[in-house]
Amino acid sequence: MVNHGPRRGKRVALTFDADMTDAMIVRLRRGEVSSYANLSMLDLLEKRKIPATFFVTGQWAEQYPQVTRRLAANPRFELANHSYEHAAFTADCYGLPRLPAGRMTGDVARTFRVLEPFGGRQTRYFRFPGLCHDKAALRALAPLGVTVVDGDVVSGDPFARSAAPVVQAVLSTVRPGSIVIMHVTEANAQYTDEALPLILAGLQRRGLEPVTLSELLGEQPG
């Protein structure tokens, strides 16, 4: 299990979760929300040539195949697994519906099968929905050879009401080796694109350099 990378050096990893619960799909279908894909944030990352790691749920990739292709096509981005339907792997996980123990391995394996055809920089990194995990959940994933990644900087971007607290949450806790958790889910994290330029400027002031998770963890030359 990984919370952060080497504390020596100047590297940090920006990670973006792409949640997609059954309830979110219903809201999309009913037209109650317009998008769970923050395209202006992707524009910014691309324009500024910022490396990033995306933890994608299988259901998000199925809702947004074109955006997923766009992520896979960027050599600075890598893809990781955030479960299939963003259900809870433990009891009491932010009110998410609970995934039965017998379905945990299959849920995560299914997401790899959904993501693989997109190509690009695939990884075996996995992040639990809501970061909720226990021994039973970790045991269920052992056969899949995943590296479980939490993070040490929680941006709090889901349901933030402005960009400032998100910027503050990141810049007050980030340090060398940090793994920053943000979201690409637009309607559920509306200010992430607005916060990102300020976060990038703050990282630069501290001499911190964003790299992909595999680069941070030394699994690929950076």
Ligand SMILES: [Zn+2]
């Ligand atoms: Zn999530």
